[in-house]
Amino acid sequence: MWIDSILRIGLILILLYVAWIDFHRFLIPNRFTYPMIILGLAFNSLSPMPWCDAHWAWLGAILSYFLLWFINQLYKGIRSRHGLGMGDAKLLAGLGAWLGIHSALWILVLAAFCGMIGGLLWLKYQKLPSNHPFPFGPFLAFAGIIEILWTSPFVHSLI
Template structure:
């Protein structure tokens, strides 16, 4: 139980840091996302404490990255510029690696909803046009933290 709790806290602290960096620099560093993907896949493939089945972790990592990569490519074809950074795709892949494909899809849905609302409010507050970019990583991190907490055995024991 303690190992699970410590892993979740470490992931949450990492996500808070990544959200802060992305908010200020429009960048999610690979030196964090690559290890998150690798350790999530190793953890769920070999640990007796796995948070999801290994095949769901692998599908989550592959699908998480691929989906945002495809969306970015489609956006680039239409608008002739990138719509997402690939750090966002790697972060979603990390969520898939740790929590599985189902959780990655919920995280993306919640991040898209909160990102739409939060992004529009942020642009309005900053007096920027709707076409101005804003970081998506903080919204992915927010949604991921909710899913990490929601799937915790500690939370389930309190409910």
């Protein structure tokens, strides 16, 4: 159980750092997302105590990435510019690799909801127009942290 807690704390710390970087630089570095994807897939495929079945982890990584890629392509076709960075897609793929497709979809819904509210507040606070870009990675990270904590055996022992 302590290994599970250490992994969850480590993943949360990485998500907090990635959120901070994206908030300040509008960039999610591959040096965080690629290892997150690979380690999540390896953990759920090889561990005796995976967080989800291996096939859900693989679907989580692959479908999460391509869902955001597809949304970005639709947006680009309509608005002639990117609506999402692919760092966001890789971050969601990493969360999907660790937590599975079901959790990744929940994370995306929660992040989108929080992003609409938080993004509008951020734009208003920064006195920027509503069509100005804002970082989505912090909202993905926030939703991912909620899901990591929510699925934790420690949290379930308290409930």
